[in-house]
Amino acid sequence: MPLEFESTDWLDLEEKEKKRIVEEIARSLPKDLFTSRKDHAFIEEIVRRAVLTRSDLVAPHEVDDIVKAIAGQATGYGALQEFFLGSGAEEITEVMVNPSPDGVPRVFYGKHGRPWYAGNHYFKDNEEALRYFQKICEDSGRPLTEDAPIVDAWLKDGSRLAVFGFKVSPLGVGGTIRKSPLVRPPMPMEKLVENGMLPEFAARMLVDLLVKGHANIGVFGRTDSGKTTFLRALALHIDPLERTFIAETSFELYLPNLQNCINLVEVVVGDRVVVDMGSLVRTMNRNNPDRSIVGEVRGKEIVAASRMAASTSGGFWTTGHAGNVASLRTALKGMYREAGIELPREDLDEELSSMFHFLIFLDKETLTAEARRTLMEVVEVVPGEGYRTIIRFDTGEFAATKGKVRRWIYENPVTPERLSMLAFRGAEVKPEYEEVKERYLC
Numbered sequence: 001m002p003l004e005f006e007s008t009d010w011l012d013l014e015e016k017e018k019k020r021i022v023e024e025i026a027r028s029l030p031k032d033l034f035t036s037r038k039d040h041a042f043i044e045e046i047v048r049r050a051v052l053t054r055s056d057l058v059a060p061h062e063v064d065d066i067v068k069a070i071a072g073q074a075t076g077y078g079a080l081q082e083f084f085l086g087s088g089a090e091e092i093t094e095v096m097v098n099p100s101p102d103g104v105p106r107v108f109y110g111k112h113g114r115p116w117y118a119g120n121h122y123f124k125d126n127e128e129a130l131r132y133f134q135k136i137c138e139d140s141g142r143p144l145t146e147d148a149p150i151v152d153a154w155l156k157d158g159s160r161l162a163v164f165g166f167k168v169s170p171l172g173v174g175g176t177i178r179k180s181p182l183v184r185p186p187m188p189m190e191k192l193v194e195n196g197m198l199p200e201f202a203a204r205m206l207v208d209l210l211v212k213g214h215a216n217i218g219v220f221g222r223t224d225s226g227k228t229t230f231l232r233a234l235a236l237h238i239d240p241l242e243r244t245f246i247a248e249t250s251f252e253l254y255l256p257n258l259q260n261c262i263n264l265v266e267v268v269v270g271d272r273v274v275v276d277m278g279s280l281v282r283t284m285n286r287n288n289p290d291r292s293i294v295g296e297v298r299g300k301e302i303v304a305a306s307r308m309a310a311s312t313s314g315g316f317w318t319t320g321h322a323g324n325v326a327s328l329r330t331a332l333k334g335m336y337r338e339a340g341i342e343l344p345r346e347d348l349d350e351e352l353s354s355m356f357h358f359l360i361f362l363d364k365e366t367l368t369a370e371a372r373r374t375l376m377e378v379v380e381v382v383p384g385e386g387y388r389t390i391i392r393f394d395t396g397e398f399a400a401t402k403g404k405v406r407r408w409i410y411e412n413p414v415t416p417e418r419l420s421m422l423a424f425r426g427a428e429v430k431p432e433y434e435e436v437k438e439r440y441l442c
Contacts, residue, residue, distance in 0.1 A: 078135075092109050092184075093178070096176045097133075099126060099171035100172070104126075107119060133173055139156070144163055149165050150164050151163050158254075161175055162175055163175035181232070181255075192230070196370075196406055197226065198375035205390075209427045209429070209433060210358055215358055216317070218319070222321060227296075242314070243288075244291045245264065245283075246263045249266045264283065278301045282304055284308060297320050299338040305355075350383075353382070358378060361375075361379070362376060363376050367403045390410070390411065392409050392411060407441060410436050
């Protein structure tokens with residue numbers, strides 16, 4: 001009878017040993033090390049010292065990998081932690097993990113309004129990516145399984161994950177993480193000007209008139225056009241002591257500069273909405289805020305939001321999906337229909353004028369490699385008259401020069417009646433806002 005030998009996968013044993021070391025070192029570190037807001041370099045140095053005390057590491061050249069693994073395990077970011085912690089991470093807005101035909105997931109990240117390729121070295125295969133996503137989903141109480149192959153989940157810091165796998169995605173698991181505002185500070189308006197999103201004159205006007213004048217503002221655009229980024233930049237100019245309430249479907253509008261601010265979000269248990277946007281908006285109304293912000297109006301919550309906008313004496317802000325006034329009117333009609341109200345088309349303009357003083361439209365150009373988010377229009381809503389374009393992006397010149405010329409046209413000043421109302425509420429009205437002195441803005 002021939003001898004039989006039990007085969008051993010030494011590489012597998014080595015990998016398991018490395019994981020054991022990582023878990024052991026992670027448990028030995030102070031529990032508050034990663035929850036405290038210490039500098040990332042300082043935290044990594046503490047971890048590195050703990051790793052270097054071990055004599056049972058497989059090889060010295062693996063120290064860096066083990067340090068990253070421990071930090072990733074402790075923070076919950078795992079293999080993707082560099083997009084959340086460290087130099088430059090604050091400018092990254094989202095991380096995307098895509099399955100690929102070769103079985104090795106590819107990672108992209110969003111920065112300055114466009115996607116960038118990060119590489120395929122973050123997960124060695126689909127199974128490793130699946131385990132990563134399943135742990136996040138499991139921790140949030142929304143398991144990712146064959147019976148539930150599409151899941152919305154959250155990391156410990158509030159970042160939102162939309163993940164898909166199993167038969168829904170034949171090539172393997174994938175997902176997108178939209179970073180929490182807690183780890184992504186608001187981008188100053190000056191930075192948006194520097195990035196070419198809008199001209200400096202428009203930035204000053206919006207702050208002096210709309211923010212300081214407590215105007216009701218709607219910021220609209222398609223997905224990834226920069227609505228949240230733009231609104232947070234404007235909010236940096238709100239008086240920190242104003243009583244501000246924010247209601248959202250998910251936590252995206254954290255404003256650290258506002259000391260007297262309350263954030264409210266929808267509550268979802270499983271597939272059931274326990275507290276919806278309508279309830280949140282009604283709660284805001286009862287608290288009589290100086291400024292009220294609704295993260296995004298998409299459906300029947302429009303009814304409660306419109307009541308708040310019409311009744312507020314401060315400033316009502318919201319965002320939504322619409323590229324211009326015409327598409328906004330259509331969207332508004334659809335939202336009311338979802339709430340069981342058939343709003344006649346002839347009443348749409350009246351409803352919009354009761355909600356907003358100004359409409360801001362954004363988009364993202366794709367003609368050039370920069371794919372910059374762009375302010376397309378600032379529109380004043382004039383009750384009984386219609387819509388008055390104040391500033392608009394010169395798409396004709398942009399197209400004619402193949403993206404070489406980016407400029408805006410200052411078409412009309414704000415109406416005198418509106419300027420008076422804004423001044424009464426605290427706006428800083430300058431001569432250049434009362435008449436068009438320079439038609440083209442760059």
